[in-house]
Amino acid sequence: MSKPVTLQDIANRLGISKVSVSKALRGQSDIGKATTEKVLALAHELGYRPNILAQKLSAKHTRTIGLVVPKIAHHFLTRAIDAIYISANEQNYEIVMMVSEENAELERKHIETLLSMRVDGLLVSVTEKTTDVEIFKYVVESGTPLVFFDRVIEDQGFVCIRSADEQGASDLVEYAINKGYTEFGHIGGYEQVSISQHRFKGFMKALDSHGLKPAENHIVLGGFSRSDGFSGLDKLLEQGPLPQIIFAVTYPVALGVLLRSRELGIKIPQDVDLVCFGNSEYNELITPSITGINQPAAEIGVLALSKLLEQIDNPAKLIENNINVPVEINVGNTCVGPGRQA
């Protein structure tokens, strides 16, 4: 309604200069006590509220971090975002989040907007489709600190924080091998996404170290969502008898497998067993609960932020490029051994 009160308004009323008002409001020492008090009182009375845009414009930094994520309604991201917000708040940083909707073009646009907002740094989890690295190179070259988390861009010199996908997958498969399984299948994600690659690598590594090898027709690819698990199981069935146990690239994919198996009357864990990378807060309520991997979402989010702030505070300092946060197995009621009884 009415225009916001400005420093000048207060200054006029008090018959002093706006500079003095500014100083008083910020509690600077080079201003009289009496003046300070008058200013404070009037500012309160008038409901003065500093214009943050103006403050930021005249400051060198904005104490704002840009956050770009592919979506929000996603078990991992949701928790990571929550933790990032809380941690940023504690450190007096503002977060401006933008959602790329798994759209690389929009992602690029958002990043440009955030640069235009003069954010002090950028936290990014890329879309499933991001292949063009140019904008990110540009960000770094132009001097804006950048940290990727979860969905990262590897081997290009960026700072990347993520779960230890390879180790986790390997541990999980190792766990299954120790339960006695020998015939493994895999429903993988998008081939070009690093997550898919690492999890597959861990899968193969564990098998290899035990002299095992998956049959070719037991490896299928897809995406990361429930429907991909659904169709993944169908593909496996088309290609012949099922393996003893399926390693799904994500938790939603495992759920898809579970749902489809129910429809088809295939029993888990009796007819085929299942493990996956990931978990959910509902897992213990699901029958059978799925044996999988807990990803420390909050930890990864907070770590990414802290690495970013480190870079902001000390641009010269070199930061370790790749941090893989260890994950752990969450034992459920799948992967119970080939002598099947749940």
Added chain:
Amino acid sequence: MSKPVTLQDIANRLGISKVSVSKALRGQSDIGKATTEKVLALAHELGYRPNILAQKLSAKHTRTIGLVVPKIAHHFLTRAIDAIYISANEQNYEIVMMVSEENAELERKHIETLLSMRVDGLLVSVTEKTTDVEIFKYVVESGTPLVFFDRVIEDQGFVCIRSADEQGASDLVEYAINKGYTEFGHIGGYEQVSISQHRFKGFMKALDSHGLKPAENHIVLGGFSRSDGFSGLDKLLEQGPLPQIIFAVTYPVALGVLLRSRELGIKIPQDVDLVCFGNSEYNELITPSITGINQPAAEIGVLALSKLLEQIDNPAKLIENNINVPVEINVGNTCVGPGRQA
């Protein structure tokens, strides 16, 4: 690293004024074609990026909406937020979200910060503990449009968008009555929160219209989370024999009941049955899946935003104060009738 390029930089290089550059960049008609092209080319070459802070400072509005939510990792909010972001993006509005962490003091602080950022409007879902309405009154008085969604503040003249809690609860209980249940229990949420009140009211209304009445020892209160369902069931058990069916105020509360009942060897739906307000994407995977209410989170979020934008575009126009978005029953494997077989 290097300072960002400004209009003045481009102007200097071209030997023209920065105003001309500004005009050219924005494609205004009162500028020469040749000049425009030169400017565009150089801007591109230098990687010019407008300073949004400066743009907003000199503009009357910021095309920014402040969004305040109690948390992000929450089934309903997560989906609402996602939808709000997408819709805002389509309409060329920026969202600045802040998380109050269910802390009324922090909520207040965030709102003040957003006002300081000169957001064009505010979208708020309040904390469980918000009782002081003063800041919101102030927001409205100072002329910033404000819309509450989901967790709203009622009967104080604010614009509120939410699920039709009373209708939904009533429909659900009606549904249960038609299945043959007569002894109802309720595990409610925080008494002072409007959601709790409405759902309880709907519960009572449906019973009343059938001449039914819950026993006093079948009504217990708590909060909105899984642990509250857990302790809610314990309280009911302490107070005597269970009712035939429990109406839980939220989905997480129902899950708590489910988990606790498993621990205690109480069978659902055989020993006691269960319905709740809410649902989750995992419900069909849970055994038994819970009969509950689907809340149109995305719809509510988008509607709240659109009502806010309406107010922004036309401050004079009066907006309907309370919108209760209809909800519908999601049939699961609880509430199967007192002749129990799942």
Added chain:
DNA sequence: TTGAAAGCGCTAACAT
């Protein structure tokens, strides 16, 4: 202790 001047980067209004 105070304030005038200049500047942050941009846009609107008004000449020329």
Added chain:
DNA sequence: ATGTTAGCGCTTTCAA
């Protein structure tokens, strides 16, 4: 078609 002036609201610098 182009430029000058002024102003958005604040902070920094420097002089008084």
